[in-house]
Amino acid sequence: MKSGKFSTNPLSKKIYAIILTTVILIAGSFFYFISLNNLDSSAQMEEKLSGGMNTDVSEKQMNAEDNYEKSIETQNINNANKKQASIPYIFKYELKGIQENNFYIKTSSDGAQKLFYYHPVDEDINVQLSEGDIEEYQIHSIGGQNYYPLILGYEEAEIMRKEGLFSNIGDSIKNFFGKNVVVIGIMQKTEGALDRAYFIPLNKEELN
Incomplete structure (x- = not known):
């Protein structure tokens, strides 16, 4: 009968390999889902930021358009007033x-x-x-x-x-x-x- 310090039973080696593989798969799945969640959170954050920036840009554009329209309206009113009273406006500066x-x-x-x-x-x-x-x-x-x-x-x-x-x-x-x-x-x-x-x-x- 031969003697040794460690068992060389093939069955125990297979069980150990299966357990190790299962642990690796579980760990990989865990990190995979964490990665997916991080990507999803980043995408949501980016979408919020983008939405906020788009909102700011839209508001600024609307304000610019409103200011432009008001300036045109004011200019038209001033021109109309000058046409109605062209003579007095000429002399106010002289x-x-x-x-x-x-x-x-x-x-x-x-x-x-x-x-x-x-x-x-x-x-x-x-x-x-x-x-x-x-x-x-x-x-x-x-x-x-x-x-x-x-x-x-x-x-x-x-x-x-x-x-x-x-x-x-x-x-x-x-x-x-x-x-x-x-x-x-x-x-x-x-x-x-x-x-x-x-x-x-x-x-x-x-x-x-």
Whole structure:
């Protein structure tokens, strides 16, 4: 009879191998499912993050579109207001203290539209003159008749001189839109619409 330290029974070796294989399979399955769960959790997290980012992007895009539409609407309103009151807006940047409601337009006998500004003689007037004296902006009596002071825009004065309507400061003009006037000053050149305007202490209804 042979003797040894360890048993060499084939059956016990097979059982040991089966047990070891089973343990390996169970452990592998365990780690496999853990891996699947981790992947699923990562995918869900990524989807949430992506959804949040998409929501933020969508909100920002909507806000940008809303702001753009509001800016367009505001611009359209401003343009409409300027069209409705184009004359006052022109002058707000050329002369301080003007009253936009004091501007009006009259049509001359030859069909030309003329721009007037009503300014009473008893109120201070903030106009820089290239010719004349602002202190003369008052009603003058000539030959027993009243003559109203008239201040001309720079370009309008040149046109009227070429047409022979007046030559010098202090010249009178009869029947100027139905009234007698005396030219008391010419405004400095503004490179704007004021260069074609008239300042007079008469409102629209008082002129023909």
